[in-house]
Amino acid sequence: MTTEQQDRTAVAPHGFNISVTSGFERYSAQHGELTLTSVFQPVFSLSHMRAIGYEGLLRAHDALDRPVPPLDVFGEAARIGEALQVDRLAQALHLENFKLLGAEREWLFLNVHPGTLIEPYHTAALLANLVRLDLPPRRIVLEVLEDPATDFDALAQAVASFRERGFLVALDDFGAGHVDIGRVWQLNPDIVKLDRILLLHAAHRADMAATLPALVALLHEAGKLVLVEGVETEQEAQLALSCNADFVQGFFFARPAPGLTDAALARSVIAEATERFRSQAEERERGTANRLAPYVRAFERAAERLAAGEPLEEVCWNFLGLTHAARCFLLDANGRQAGRNIVLRVDRAQHDARFLPLDDAQGANWLRRPYFRSAVAVPGHVHVTAPYLSINEALPCVTLSMAVHVGERLCVLCGDIDWIFDEVV
Structure with missing residues (x-):
């Protein structure tokens, strides 16, 4: 370990360690026998052809350095009544590691359990971390996760309060479970994330593919920006382009990583997909004109x-x-x-x-x-x-x-x- 890394370790937040993985410094923390850390998946603007934000994602390894799925981590935490504690720990890790990224203007998309937003103690901890790290609320997009047990009226009030503080709010998993247009009206988020299940249906059903642009248009009419998540294939990328989504996220464009995305590579991927969309759109228009x-x-x-x-x-x-x-x-x-x-x-x-x-x-x-x-x-x-x-x-x-x-x-x-x-x- 270099002297600089030793100095960084000495001032690391309580309970956190700093390490170098794949050339990137990042913080980790222990939770029982698990080692937790962060990776970041870029969120791209199709029009700007660059990353406009990064979603913090939890990564966990057991004592034998075997990966443990995040769903298992949160599932076990919920089973033993520690869901909010693990949620808060994950948020703190993502904030610390996002600060290490050196992103100058991009958003951090932060998954937040509804209970964290409602509970004053956890809210205070989140705000204190932002002050300490000198991250203004406008840099944070709070992704509201679904939890049927949550007091929804209290959640709506909490979301409104966070928006007044300057945070952006995203409604996650639209189209899956109970997350529908009613949730959009009730929570009034800034961004709506379309669940991957909508892409999967649209990829196999022409009527669903035709419906997707109307759904995005409806959300736009409601004043919401639209993010299509889970884009993994060329076909799904074309669906995202054709439905006029604002933002995209998924393996097709970039995988989660410890550091910032390769801007030149991302621009090239989006530019190539956009050019294919233009070519296919023109071909469809010619076909429609001939047909008519x-x-x-x-x-x-x-x-x-x-x-x-x-x-x-x-x-x-x-x-x-x-x-x-x-x-x-x-x-x-x-x-x-x-x-x-x-x-x-x-x-x-x-x-x-x-x-x-x-x-x-x-x-x-x-x-x-x-x-x-x-x-x-x-x-x-x-x-x-x-x-x-x-x-x-x-x-x-x-x-x-x-x-x-x-x-x-x-x-x-x-x-x-x-x-x-x-x-x-």
């Missing part, structure tokens, strides 16, 4: 004939003859449907049988729908919606719409296309 082209041509012709005075029942047949065309219908200038849906295929009527209460749409008002608003805003052009859920059959569809004058009346011609989800990226 015959429907748009047939729909434009139908609108021309309608404007020339031909009846709706006659102008839509070419459009409805295309494979995935579902129906045509006509709206007045106020969004009210004039007449029934025009449907060509017999099997369509049979398929609709379960939704018979919705079959008669005459007089329905579609003023709220984007296809109506877009059409009346820019008449004479075909407008194409993003895929959405059709009320007619609770199936995904795309609607084409065009505002045309039929005599003196402004009308909006609409045509629905069944939209089978594309393959998952």
Whole structure:
């Protein structure tokens, strides 16, 4: 051990030791027969292409230097009634080791048992450690872990108090267990971490992959930044990019380590993934345009004939003859449907049988729908919606719409296309 390391050991916090592992100095502590220390997993901003924070993770070894899973450490602590003590010890270790990292502006993501936030003694210890280490609260992201036994009202009050002190708060494991949108509204975190289970479902189900961007958009509307955790594969990285997440974390980008991440390597990994996303997105857009082209041509012709005075029942047949065309219908200038849906295929009527209460749409008002608003805003052009859920059959569809004058009346011609989800990226 060098003189410098001996000096560092002499001033180490009570109960902690300092060692050098893989070239990195870090503190460790004893808990029974276990040796505990920290590693840090980077959290990356996809837009900035760099680490904007590090999550402190516990590592444990037994007396024979065999690794012990952190879940076992905390599980045993909970069994014997020492959960908060071990939680506080882990936090202290992470703070000490984060200070050793020399990170100048990045956040420290600190997993915190809800009881620690509620219990004044543990809160005071956390605040005292920050003062001693000269780490302002704004550098700390408190990751609130789920514990069904916690007094949730007390937890919400504690979270609000910590945010007032300047801490950021992250809600962990969204989409797993009891952590849902209700928890977001109740705790009002700054960051929501999407659990890896959502990625796993999205990687194997196209409908889930299509839902993920809407979920992120909902959280953004609620004023929350979104972190996708557990990204381990290229496919999952593409899902994180496509859903417009703000931050990512996982083995694909960087594994937990004692020190700071390799900035150049991380930037290269994110840049390559982003370039693949751009290429795949452009390919999908070309495919969508090609797929829609015959429907748009047939729909434009139908609108021309309608404007020339031909009846709706006659102008839509070419459009409805295309494979995935579902129906045509006509709206007045106020969004009210004039007449029934025009449907060509017999099997369509049979398929609709379960939704018979919705079959008669005459007089329905579609003023709220984007296809109506877009059409009346820019008449004479075909407008194409993003895929959405059709009320007619609770199936995904795309609607084409065009505002045309039929005599003196402004009308909006609409045509629905069944939209089978594309393959998952």
